[in-house]
Amino acid sequence: MSSPNPGRLLDSFTAPKEILQEFADLAEEEDVDPFAETASKRQIAARQSDYHNRRFGRVAVDSADAFAQGEDGGEVEGGYKDAMRLARLEQEEARVKRAIEEKERREREEGKLKMDLDKTPPASELQDVEMEIMAAKELAMSKEGASTKRKRRWDVEDPTDENVDPNGRDTGEWSKEALESSAPKKRRSRWDATPADVNVGETPKRSRWDQAPSTNGAEQPMQQIIMNAPGLLQEDKHNRYLSDEELDAVLPSTGYSIVTPPPGYAPLVAPRKFLPTPVTEVGGFQIQESSDAAAIAAAAGLAPELPTEIPGVGNLAFFKPEDAEYFSKILKEEDETELTVDEMKERKIMRLLLKIKNGTPPVRKTALRQITDKAREFGAGPLFDKILPLLMERTLEDQERHLLVKVIDRVLYKLDDLVRPYVHKILVVIEPLLIDEDYYARVEGREIISNLSKAAGLAHMISTMRPDIDHADEYVRNTTARAFSVVASALGSSHGDTYRAANSYHDGLCSEESFDNVLKPLWLGIRLHRGKGLAAFLKAIGFIIPLMDPEYASYYTKEVTVILIREFQTSDEEMKKIVLKVVKQCAATEGVTAQYIKQDILPDFFRAFWVRRMALDRRNYKQVVETTVELAQKAGVSEIVGRVVNELKDEAEPYRKMVMETITKVVATLGASDIDERLEVRLVDGIIYSFQEQTTEDQVMLDGFGTVVNALGIRVKPYLTQIVSTILWRLNNKSAKVRQQAADLTTRLAIVIKQCGEDQLLSKLGLVLFEQLGEEYPDTLGSIIAAEGAIANVVGMTQMNPPVKDLLPRMTPILRNRHEKVQEASINLIGRIADRGAEFVPAREWMRICFELLDLLKAHKKGIRRAAVNSFGYIAKSLGPQDVLSVLLTNLRVQERQSRVCTTVAIGIVAETCGPFTCIPAILNEYRTAELNVRTGCLKALSFVFEYVGPQSAYYCDSVVTMLEDALTDRDLVHRQTASTIVKHLALGVAGLGCEDSMMHLMNLVWPNCFETSPHVIGAVMDAVEAMRVTLGPGILLSYVLQGLFHPARKVREVYWRVYNALYLGAQDALVPFYPDLGELSEGQNVYDKHPLQMFI
């Protein structure tokens, strides 16, 4: 049977070994680390362009608090004036440098240069230039002798500081040298390396295995320092490698020889080092150590002690060599008692920052909270001196930047005006975020700057940023212009108060003038720049123009429009958006006239932007519509609508939609009175066309139709026959969506049709819709019912065709439909009929509906539940409450809580519409049921009853007291809670109506509940007590409270003080006569007698 096994040929098929080997060799030869790219990408600086990295070259100055000026009277050091002088000085320097270069170039061209290739210009020329520079400097500094030291790098501390070493060299971590040395050398491409660089003696082929980790700090990946992480155990001092000394001690001195490590060997995991030491010679094993602790340990002959856990910080998620540098102060064990207060504070901030930056999420969260809470305690100076340098670090990664920016954001809120001296420093660090490629970074940057401007104030922001706006460096100008637009929009939004505050606080610089100050450079900017730079400038101007006086605004708008119109042609999407936005902002400004917009802006605007292409991109579409609507505010409806109305018949549907949306918005805000007859014909024609031609279901066309027709009002009468016949035809369309839209349109047009007196049309529509009630698609059915409801609403119940008595029985089965839209539409229609025309329908039908309505009480949508509850009220009103009430009270027995709650609300409403006397006896009777749910339901219903009837409660309060007694002394918490709520509503209702005796009784029953701990119960009890204050008066309440304010038990005191505080807030003044006389506590100088109260005439 079974064929002989042919024998297995091979287990698997694979390539020959030689080929595999060849590929492996090839791969090694390539010498590429596939992750090298990604590792560097995480660092922000590594992935950004040179332009972005120009931020490292920026210099920040201390911005003095302009508001401090008033206090000492004198000129503020480092104020606006100095900043401006500094800016001018820098410009002058740049100009002179350019002049020198220019001169050199010219001379070279003219052949005046000496032939010996000596590039140094003649000494006399050099001197000239030198003199020029000196003169410029002196000019700038002549006003104040002390200003020479003002131009300092912002983080360099005073020369008296500890950071300066004896050589007088500035060694601050933020100093120029430090900055430059920390900059990674630009990686050279292999292509531009000269062959001479290659060491011929070395073997070019290196396997990845013998590669030592890079010693260049900037390139080093993060080191894990989570304890017990596999593979990292040597970090722990119990698991570290044995040192040579230890090995010597352990091993016998003979029989062993120390083998030199192979050339090129370095340990795979480099030991922790604190400063990257330059490697002098390659080859040979060496342990790199340079930290103080390590040096001391090495000197003592011990193995280097590696910090595995940072004191006071604990475990971190990761740790980078650069962090070790920054946080070196907290890495060492120090005797805290020897530190000054400031040093302690500094350490504390550093610890918190390290936790935030490198910590695990829970650690980070607590640290962030701590730093926020203590922000004012730490002070702006120490905080920003630590945070900002970190942000400027070259090896910063996205996550770290995000966290640090978050810290700044939180801290800003707390520090408020204390940040003023640091505004410029913060700006220098944050402004680069505004041009980051990352969207979220840009958003974060904007948020920080807007918060900063709110904290520091408009005037201060302007005086700080003004010098940078015409900085010699284009990068600075660009970022500053962007920051300006953020400031303007931040402060413009809260225009009223900030503006006024800026005006009143700041002497000399009034806000428009201060913006004026900025405008000039912005101004020159828009003429000078092209492309991205121009976009930034335009954006800034767009935000500033609306803040100006009308006449200025009009002038500047006219100036900027020339540029805008030129840029209408741009193909750059970003620029397009900005141009549209600026046009919108300019058009909204007061000083710009309609005439000007019509003549100068509109023709070019429509030519450039009202093209089909614009409708295809969602964002352009939106922007164009918004801008056009804004222009219409000035230019008028007919101007804009007249220009676009023909496009309603365009063949491209998205474009028709864009036109329709614009017309809708314009007509909705400005009305249609401006539209003349000819335009009206074209408009209605276009709208009907585009409505009929639409293929996608969309609100836009429907909304447009409704808005325009409603705005035209009685003027649509001539077109109504046409419109209605369109609707009727579409109501019988095969597609459910088309039918639905036709019904929706009917809903919107019903009022207008009635206004035009076309009752015939309405009744025709009503009948057709009635016939359609058998519709099977719920969405469409919902729309049809809603349309029927709209017609019933405008026509009235008596004239309604079909008559109400036919319509309602048809609705009863539809109520069972589970679809939300259908439910809502039907309950609205039924509620309306119950309200206006209940008498046309037999009582039995209404009772049937009542039972159906009970199901609607547990609908998900609140609107449906509310409509159902209201309908109960209407029905009860027309039928009398007895039957409805018995239905409702029976419903209290059902299981669903939702349904019971709604039933109690409905009982409350029935009581309100039919009078409490019809319901309260029934409720009290029902309360005697032994079932818990029913009793709670009754209490709840009573609570709603008293809430709704208000002062009428006075007639019923004595009748419910016994029941409340029972409920308030019940063991069930919920009983007491609900009873307290009833007491609250009752007490508020009867205030001032002479029910104090029974209220006092209830107060005595409520009061013992004040020690309840469940949040809902205690809340209800406190509310009841609060209500009692209103009814009984604060004096009586105070006498209750006085018993426990100084009770020996803290728990008692806490509760009583809570009540006291509520009492105090509610009726402080009224408490005065009731304060106890504690004159006997007087001793010595302190007299506690209240003499003024004892005086009499």
Add this chain to the structure above:
Amino acid sequence: MSSELRYTANTQLEHLHARYTGTGHADLTKYEWLTHQHRDTLASIVGHPTLTSYLAIADGEAIGRTKFEMTEVCFHAADGTVTLPCPVASSVSKPSHPN
């Protein structure tokens, strides 16, 4: 009080104290409380013009003077530079108007 409630109640309390002077807490001493009462009393008198003028007549002082002295005490009690009592105390100890 449940732990959750105590937590929220306390944070609210801090907020309350920051916003409304005169509100108290479980650790308030009776002297502090009395100081608040005195300030409330004086503030109430200053706030009701009829009461102020009544007091001024009883004291034989100008209305403005009475008002000023009371406000002073209120003000200084706030920063704790002056320990209470009322300045009127001394004038009251003088024999008052016989009527």
